[in-house]
Amino acid sequence: MVRISGEKAQEITKKLLKIKKNHLKPRLMRHGFIKNIDEVLFVYYKAPKSYTGEDVVEIMGHGGITIVKQILARAVDCGARQAERGEFTKRAFLNGKMDLIKAETIISMIQAKTKEGLRAASGQLEGGLSDKINEIRGKLMEKLEKIEAAIDFPGDLILKMGELKIEGIVREIEGMISSAELGKITTEGVKIAIVGEPNVGKSSILNVLLKESRAIVSAIPGTTRDTLAEWANINGVPVMLVDTAGIRKGKDEVEREGIKRAIKSIDEADVVLQIIDVTRGKANKCEIPEGKPLIRVYNKVDLKDCKKCDGIKTSAINNIGIDALEKEIYHKIMSGIRNNGEAVVLSERQRQKLIMAKESLQKMGGSDRISMEASLIALELKEAIIALGEITGKEVSEQVINNIFSKFCVGK
Template sequence: MEDTIAAVATAYGEGGIGIIRISGEEALPILQEIFEFHGDTDTFTSRRMTYGKIIDKEKNQIIDEVLAVYMKGPKTYTAEDVVEINCHGSMVSLRKTLALVLRKGARLAEPGEFTKRAFLNGRLDLSQAEAVIDMIRAKTDKSFDVAVSQLEGRLSLKVEEIRQKLLDLLVDITVNIDYPDEDIEEMTYEKLEESIVETQDMIEKLLETSSTGKMIREGIKIAIVGKPNVGKSSLMNGLLKETRAIVTDIPGTTRDTIEEVLSIRNIPVYLVDTAGIRETSDKVEKMGIEKSKEAFNQADFILFLLDGSRSLEEEDLQIMEFLKERKCLVLINKRDLGEAISIEEISAKLPASQVIEASLLKGQGITEIEDAVEDLVYGGEIVQKESMMVNNVRHIELLQQAVKSLTDALHMSERREALDFIEVDVKNAYERLGEIIGETVSDDIINEVFARFCLGK
């Protein structure tokens, strides 16, 4: 924390601008040592861009023409003095400028160290800091909105509200344990249980959003399965809104899994078009079928295609055996060519699955598929931009641990056990919630969180 740190804050590669970020007590002195002012200005004013050149005075060499800005702490991202040097977006310029900054006394920042300093200096709590990396990695508008909500502190405020209730409860328990003879309100087991249940309900309401939040953050993996030549490649092309898979009437054309990333209704989706599952003597096709089965097992959701112009065949029935315990949407494709399969017939064999009719070559059925994916993620609930969701695995685990501790406390209260034992579990729940926002978290966890960040952030 005593060091002045520096790093390239923009993505590597060619661009209009590349930024070197410096944070720490020596940020301004380092800038003054390597910067040559242009015109009459010879001082830096906080939060004002200044035009000039970066000079390596030892070599009497101009490195780049730049715009530099000095921002005085604590009202900065890291709550320290910060300098940003806007170079031309050349890797050579950035590399030379950063090397000069390091030579003048800064050290290279570790991944996420700027945000880590913002956390350690009290500008962000830990959940807000984690939201920064979620914003950077967001693949859809919705996942970005959820990250922004968390960065604004909505989750933190809710966690703080729950922790305050637990703190009030801990105070009541402690007072009743330590000062039983004083003129204070008695903590009855009935009142204790009421407080525990109320707090537990608040945590569980947060956890109810976790499944949706996690899908929005990490995306869902959807496997397209079916026997050869039922329209799997046409489906993939339809969802992608472009031709990416070869479509022919020759069975076995797709010999390997084809994976694409797309957004369906602002939900990140990893779409896997699998080779048709059938018996074959072709070694290459057989390898593709094995990869299809692996993708099938790893998928969160299955799109199962049937050829509606032909009656069910052995290959269809074999795939259905695998689908009985899976989340699945069945598409009866090629409806324009015939009605050899009925919705009722499929529903009888796969009662838990949704069945729709489609003609993918004509673009029919794509909207219904998108509706089904959206319903899978949101559970039929109205999607609200302002809604708060828990989408971080670490947060979900801590919330679950808090619920377990409160459940244990409730069971002890129902058995009328000593308040000392109940206090331990209530305190555990309080501390687990504190780990979400960084109030009661170890250095190892903090280091692990920020190790996932990129350099320069």
């Protein structure tokens, strides 16, 4: 599909399709031809009742990259220009068709790697988070008005200060901040490094978790010479599994570089799967940074029992213990993650602004503190209000707007 948006959308479409003015009736699909290119259907959306809030025409051809390129080139010849990244959604924001939360929600939906991630993102289209932010911001603005009135009429200062009561608002903001980790996990995913000695079954574990044969499996130690990263769906959580070279004293420069990258993968991982071959007796448990979430996987239990193993027992080749491993991975990822069932914060930008708002409110030293200057309290309230406004886009710089929409692809 080719979309044309702007005040010249009608003019360009008439030139492109060689049609008369009365053919462009709002929300009515019509048939036409783009000479020497394609037979198409097109729909006209009259401003402001369109995605961008401007006049919009959507042209649907038979598909195929060559056809689309030719239609775009012809549209440019008729007076259009190539859209920038996220320009359609940016125009929708600037024209008041959506706020920044919804715009970032669209990014998360496009980038979602699992249906659960898509569900978490699309849930924000209904405006749950926006409504919550606007509600809190409205409460703070009411309190700011009372403080400013108290400054103008000092005799009422103690009364006005006693009416602040911001602890409840701080708790609401904390709840939203805690949801950010869940939002990040469900939309962006986590990174898991699969490590261990050579030929313990790391690549076999990768393949069975991916449910496809992606990594080369061989009885020859050192087959995996570099890291191999693939996305998997573990109980609805998008997980990047990184298969690494066996950790040992490398025999050549290539293997040593692979081992170096394996160690780097451990440092960068959110969770580490350490694969141990139970048939080897005493295993070399490679060093894992303190505090790094670790799951020990004792593989090849079909060849030797392992009653005293302090981890998950598996046989990758026979698909034994894989369900238990997936459950343990999910548990390790979600451990400590709160889900109160309310609006989920999806971006780091939103989380940071919530933290700023919370810190500004906490600087006030409690809801009924009357020793603090009213002017200072008003200042902190304003800072919190601005931070919340930056989340929805009510108060935001052009640089932030450009940065957000640069994450979109062309055409969105």
